[in-house]
Amino acid sequence: MTTTQTESAGQDTNGAKDATTPTVLSLRGATATLGSRPVLRGIDVSLRRGEVVALLGANGSGKSTAVRSVIGQVPLTSGEVTLFGTPLRRFRDWARVGYVPQRTTAASGVPATVREVVSSGRLARTGLLRWPSKADRAAVQRAIDLVGLTDRAKDAVGALSGGQHQRVLIARALAAEPELLIMDEPMAGVDLASQEILAATLRDQVAAGTTVLLVLHELGPLEPLIDRAVVLRDGCVMHDGPPPKAVGQHALPGHDPELLTNQSCHPHAAGEPHRTGLLT
Amino acid sequence: MEILETALMQRALIAAVLVGVIAPAVGIYLVQRRQALMGDGIGHVAMTGVGLGFLLSASPVWMATLVAIVGSIAMELIRAYGRTRGDIALAMLFYGGMAGGVLLINLSPTGSNANLSSYLFGSLSTVSEGDLDAIWVLAALVVLVTVGLRRQLFAVSQDEEFARVTGLPVRALNLLVAVTAAVTVTVAMRVVGLLLVSALMVVPVAAAQQITRSFAVTFVLSVVIGTAVTLAGTVTSYYQDVPPGATIVLLAIGVFLVLTVLATPLARRRARALRPERDEHPAAEADGPAVPAMRGPADEARV
Secondary structure (H helix, E strand, O other): OOOOHHHHHHHHOOOOOOOOOOEEEEEEEEEEEEOOEEEEEEEEEEEEOOOEEEEEOOOOOOHHHHHHHHOOOOOOOEEEEEEOOEEHHHOOOHHHEEEEOOOOOOOOOOOOEHHHHHHHHHHHHHOOOOOOOHHHHHHHHHHHHHOOOHHHOOOEHHHOOHHHHHHHHHHHHHOOOOOEEEEEOOOOOOOHHHHHHHHHHHHHHHHOOOEEEEEOOOOHHHHHHOOEEEEEEOOEEEEEEOOOOOOOHHHOHHHOHHHOOOHHHOOOOOOOOOOOOOOO | OHHHOOHHHHHHHHHHHHHHHHHHHHHHHHHHOOOOOHHHHHHHHHHHHHHHHHHOOOOHHHHHHHHHHHHHHHHHHHHHHOOOOHHHHHHHHHHHHHHHHHHHHHHOOOOOHHHHHHHHHOOHHHOOHHHHHHHHHHHHHHHHHHHHOHHHHHHHHHOHHHHHHOOOOHHHHHHHHHHHHHHHHHHHOOOOOOOOHHHHHHHHHHHHOOOOOOHHHHHHHHHHHHHHHHHHHHHHHHHOOOOHHHHHHHHHHHHHHHHHHHHHHHHHHHHHHOOHHHOOOHHHHHHOOOOOOOOOOOOOOOO
């Protein structure tokens, strides 16, 4: 994939994160297919330590697939993922990675309290055989406090609102005290009060030096936190640089021809018939 | 107590209690991952093992354990790797297992459908000293796994994808649950029978979760319910001439119904005890959610 001038210029404007800061996560030439449909068509994304990067794009642009390939849930057909400098295949240090999945509405079959769900995130540190210590329980409590659910810790997760449920999932990821936080659409279907708490939680994490990769549909209340935006379209990186200023889906760079920095990956130029859904 | 005087009844009661403990202990993980009927499937597959035991003049219990373990591993692999037609593959396994059992037992010189029925519906009165030893060992194994690894199994059953990102050996833990379920099915086979095994794995859990909010309490309560109904069913079958397996299952369903009726007032009282902002609004529910009568003008439409 060619790196355009706009792209490298975007990284240079990125303040303190210069070339000496270690790379925490990198995707190189990643391609992936779901069924027979190519979803990722050679994307390059890398995050340096302490960066907050938003992965933007319309539905079906491949942003969720990209994130799921990073955590090994979608196999790549070619290309490479490295986490903390280790190829994904040999990466074992999962306690350094906190993952917040896209919230599913389906609750599990058996009731579980907020604390029980958040505690399962701590297993990244305690592992298969070690018993949880006082420090582990304290970390779980801290994670619950961080997302403002202290007084709901003993309540069933099923009794929470969508926004509160999302906060539980974030607390679960934070319980392991990760260095890299990967979040898939953390703001989807979240009420305003929870959005503010989430933004505040994230701000604290970023201040503490956590690297964050966010999948977002639009920048929204997290905009001030974001160092860099990577815009995907049809499985290609369209833009990699400072976050677009205007808020709202139609103001995203993917909708603006001037910011289509990656002409080699134009949807109609890749030898791939442009899919319109119903007619193909 | 007269019931405790015969060795036969002592063995029956011990077997029943052990099954009452382990069936819900495994069942809770199956219910949590929405595989409540997996126990039923394993039961069907185990029938082939029973038939094979008769045909080869081997112990039907150990044969059933072996075949159930193989079958449960196959089911887990189909679940994990299977794509769209996973349900069809499972159906083949279920009914193939049942048909295989009937066919093999009729082929064998000693077996008949009458023998089969003691495995299908359970027969506590035939639990021998040797059976009881096997049940003790297998039950200890099941308790060790389901209690010792409860945090890990909870995480895997709650959110498999997340569990993988925490670095847990998810595939191994899933297979462990499958094998543990298979062992439980063959242990419970003597008490409630293969056709009703799944009920004892699922119904106590379903009953407990009517009134609980946490996984830990659900676990303990479902084991208590499981033990209570197996004991009560066995005792009832001693004094009244009723089959123990069916009595146990009907008692469990009775507990489920009672707890379901109790659940609504309990939930209401809990809601009232909490802060006012978490009040329920039944009136608004009845009127339906507020929906605007027509869509507002959509300004995002472009030509």
